Amino acid sequence: MKKTLHSFMIVSFATITAAFVSTASLAAPSEKSKVVIDYWTPERISKAIPRHMVVDKKNGLGYIMRPDGSLKPHGHNIVAEVTRLKSHITKAPNAKPSSGNGDSEAPLITQLEPEDGAIIGAEQRFSVSITDASGVRSATLTIIYPSGQTQDFTMVNSGADLWENTLSGFTDGNWSWRVQARDGSKGKGNSSTSGDWGFTVDTGSGGSGGGSSDSIANSGWGFNGDLQTASGRLLYEMPNNRKKRRWSAYVCSGTVVTDNISGRSIIVTAAHCVYDDANKAFARNVLFIPNQDQTTGSGTDGDCSNDPLGCWAPSFGVVDENWTTRTFPENIPWDYAYYVVSDTGAHAGSAVSSDALDVEAGDLPLDFSPPTFDDGTPGDSSSDFTYGLGYSYSDDPNFMFCADDMTTNGSDNWWIPVCRLSGGSSGGPWVQDMTLTSGSGPIISVNSWGYSDGSPGMAGPKLSDSSAFCLFNESVSISFASIPSGDGGEGVAVNYCN
Numbered sequence: 260m261k262k263t264l265h266s267f268m269i270v271s272f273a274t275i276t277a278a279f280v281s282t283a284s285l286a287a288p289s290e291k292s293k294v295v296i297d298y299w300t301p302e303r304i305s306k307a308i309p310r311h312m313v314v315d316k317k318n319g320l321g322y323i324m325r326p327d328g329s330l331k332p333h334g335h336n337i338v339a340e341v342t343r344l345k346s347h348i349t350k351a352p353n354a355k356p357s358s359g360n361g362d363s364e365a366p367l368i369t370q371l372e373p374e375d376g377a378i379i380g381a382e383q384r385f386s387v388s389i390t391d392a393s394g395v396r397s398a399t400l401t402i403i404y405p406s407g408q409t410q411d412f413t414m415v416n417s418g419a420d421l422w423e424n425t426l427s428g429f430t431d432g433n434w435s436w437r438v439q440a441r442d443g444s445k446g447k448g449n450s451s452t453s454g455d456w457g458f459t460v461d462t463g464s465g466g467s468g469g470g471s472s473d474s475i476a477n478s479g480w481g482f483n484g485d486l487q488t489a490s491g492r493l494l495y496e497m498p499n500n501r502k503k504r505r506w507s508a509y510v511c512s513g514t515v516v517t518d519n520i521s522g523r524s525i526i527v528t529a530a531h532c533v534y535d536d537a538n539k540a541f542a543r544n545v546l547f548i549p550n551q552d553q554t555t556g557s558g559t560d561g562d563c564s565n566d567p568l569g570c571w572a573p574s575f576g577v578v579d580e581n582w583t584t585r586t587f588p589e590n591i592p593w594d595y596a597y598y599v600v601s602d603t604g605a606h607a608g609s610a611v612s613s614d615a616l617d618v619e620a621g622d623l624p625l626d627f628s629p630p631t632f633d634d635g636t637p638g639d640s641s642s643d644f645t646y647g648l649g650y651s652y653s654d655d656p657n658f659m660f661c662a663d664d665m666t667t668n669g670s671d672n673w674w675i676p677v678c679r680l681s682g683g684s685s686g687g688p689w690v691q692d693m694t695l696t697s698g699s700g701p702i703i704s705v706n707s708w709g710y711s712d713g714s715p716g717m718a719g720p721k722l723s724d725s726s727a728f729c730l731f732n733e734s735v736s737i738s739f740a741s742i743p744s745g746d747g748g749e750g751v752a753v754n755y756c757n
Contacts, residue, residue, distance in 0.1 A: 290604035295572040298544050299494060299561040307494060307508035307559070309652040309682025312531050313711040314588050315339045321587035322711055324682060326652060328407035330711055334537040334586035339711055344402060346412050347382070347425040362393040365451035366440040375456040379429065386423035387414070387453070391442040398422040399439045403455065405432040405713025414438070429460040432713025473639040474663040476715060477679040480552065480648065484698015487658055488568070489515040489621045490688060491549035492559060492650040493528060493598075495542035497535040503747050506543065510559070512649035512687035513547060513598060514702060517622045518735050524616035525734050526573065526598040527625065528686030529705050529720075533576035533596040533750065536586050540747030545598065547571045549620040551650060552658035559655055563608025571605045571616050573598035575742040576750035577734045579726045583752045587708075592671040594707045594720045595727050597734040623688065625731065626701035629723040630691050632665045632673065642692075647675050647717050649687025649706050659684065661717065665691065668718050673704050678717035680706060689719050729756030 311324040312333070320337055322330040330339045370388040373379055389395045398414035414422040422438075435457045441450045480487060493513050496506040511532035518525045526547060534541050548559070549568050556565040563570035579593040587594075602615040611619045631643040638644065645665040650658060661678035668674035673689070680687070689704035704719030722728070733753050742749055 291574070292570070292572040292605050292607040295544050295546050296561070296563060296570060296607045299546055301561060303508055304494065304559055304561050307510050310497070310509040310511055310531055310685055311652075311682025312587055312594075312685065312708040314708060315711045319588070321708075324406070324711065326682065328403075328405055328713075330406050330408075339406060339408070344410060344412075344426045344428045347427060362391070362442060362444040363449065364392060364442075365449040366391040366395055366442045368438055368440055368451060368453045371438070371453060371456055373456075373458055375458075377458045378461050379458055380460070381429050381462045382425065382427035383429065383458075384423060384425040385414075385436060386421060387438050387440075388420045389422050389438075389440045390420050391440070391449075393448070394443040395420075395422070396441045396443045396448050398441075400424050400426075401437050401439065402426065403435040403437070405434060406711055429462070430712050430714055431460050431462055432715075434458055434460055434713075473637075473644070474677040475661055476677045477651075477659060477661055477681075479654075480658040480660050480698075482695050482698040484696075485621050485623055486514075486648060486688070486690065486698045486700075487552060488550045489623050490648060490650075490658065491515075491547050491620070492551045492656075492683070493526075493532055493686065494544075494546040494548070494559070495532070496544050497542055498538045498540050498747060501538050501540075503538070503540055506746075509542075510650070510652055510683045511685045512683065512706070514688040514705075515549065515617050515620050515622045516702065516731075517624045518617065518731075520735055521615075522602050523735070523739075524571075524600045524602065524622075525731070526600065526616075527688070527702060527705060528596055528598060529707055530578045530582040530590075530594045530596040531587065531707075532686045533598065534578045534583055534752070536582055536590060539583065541576050541750035543746045543749065545573045545576075547573060547598065547600070547616070549616070550658075551656045554656050556656075566608055568619050569606055569608025569611060571600050572607070573600045574605070574739055574749070575599055575737075577730055577737070578750065578752055579730060579756060580752040580754035581726075581757065591707065591718070592720060593726065595705055595722060595725075595730070597730060599734050599737070599739075601739065623690075623699060624701045625722065625727075626691075626703050627722050627728045630665070630673070630703040632667060634664070637664060644691070644693075645673075645675055645703070646690045646693050646700075647678050647680060647684070647687065647706055647719070648690070649680055649684025651681040652683030653681045655683070668716070671721070672707065672718040673721060675717045675719070677715050678709075679715050680717060726753070726756035729753070 513526040513528035582593040690700040693700040
């Protein structure tokens with residue numbers, strides 16, 4: 260049956276589910292939405308961060324990138340090693356400080372180059388003007404990597420008040436820099452530090468294969484339509500260790516998909532937004548907020564009454580067992596999953612005509628057939644032009660998207676080269692053959708992971724020729740009553756889909 264259905268462009272599920280979905284399997288759980296809604300206090304929401312999975316190119320290990328760019332090891336204890344930049348400075352003597360022992364004023368740092376927001380290449384000269392009545396004893400240049408880690412360099416005086424150093428080895432991404440100066444007054448001297456000045460590195464290749472002239476790296480959606488109403492933000496918690504005594508809050512994205520049955524609705528997302536593969540537990544206190552872009556609030560606040568459709572509390576998640584028995588990035592081929600939402604007792608907030616999520620938010624079809632990639636025709640008129648969408652943490656509450664000709668990253672992932680969606684967009688939909696006038700199209704993948712160095716590009720798992728279709732069938736047929744209860748247990752890891 261699976262092979263036969265794969266021959267269709269977009270699978271219709273109405274006929275295949277009727278044979279094995281019984282009345283018992285659609286029995287709704289007891290109402291849980293109020294418990295979950297009440298749990299998400301403003302304090303808890305303020306602590307939620309993206310579950311932003313990244314891979315370190317140098318050591319091949321997985322990390323969670325925090326909002327400040329720092330990297331938390333995932334499933335291991337190895338701190339990511341920053342690729343060291345190289346200094347091309349020709350050592351010159353520093354300016355000699357005067358003997359102004361009575362000086363209490365810190366050095367004045369001005370005329371920073373490159374300027375804030377500049378775009379640079381792989382090599383760059385950094386310079387500042389530093390003045391002080393006691394003379395300048397030293398100047399230190401600090402480079403702040405996209406990961407948040409830092410590296411210091413000595414600057415030298417090249418005449419008058421000018422201090423500089425030239426560095427090379429930059430990689431594509433968003434960086435920043437600052438300077439600390441110390442004067443020649445008595446003792447250790449007075450010191451001052453400039454503010455952080457941001458800059459973007461573009462080495463000319465786009466970081467991961469470039470992109471077409473129609474490429475969009477990160478922009479607000481603005482087309483409304485089915486995609487916006489069916490997609491939403493996911494709030495949930497995952498444990499900090501295998502003892503499951505302490506849990507942390509995270510955000511992801513998901514999309515309601517077509518299932519053609521009554522009694523439940525299905526949300527497709529990334530597996531890392533459903534199951535913690537390092538600490539071996541399903542997410543708890545899961546909340547889905549569709550079309551949060553149109554909230555009348557200021558952002559994610561837990562007040563479901565100010566969201567246009569309110570909120571829904573999913574009952575359980577469904578993942579491939581291969582995701583649970585391996586640890587990211589070894590399990591990236593299976594980074595797709597589903598949340599199952601009851602049509603009764605799961606909704607809270609804004610008044611709706613039906614408690615069924617897919618009735619109110621609408622849905623998008625899943626396409627399990629092989630999509631187009633590397634078709635050789637650049638731009639949005641090509642058949643491989645693909646949109647990635649999601650609720651980025653940094654742009655809360657806006658619905659964001661990127662778009663480019665789709666290619667591959669190794670044998671396991673599709674790849675949108677220029678995509679710069681940030682953390683929180685994980686699990687958001689990939690659409691190929693988009694109809695912008697209606698804001699709709701078939702989902703061929705979901706946002707999965709990027710690289711730790713901040714270079715552009717987003718990976719998505721292959722729904723075609725994978726277990727994703729089988730997992731979907733399980734999602735529409737598994738009985739609510741068969742799902743374990745308790746923190747970390749509300750889900751199913753399917754082991755017979757491959």
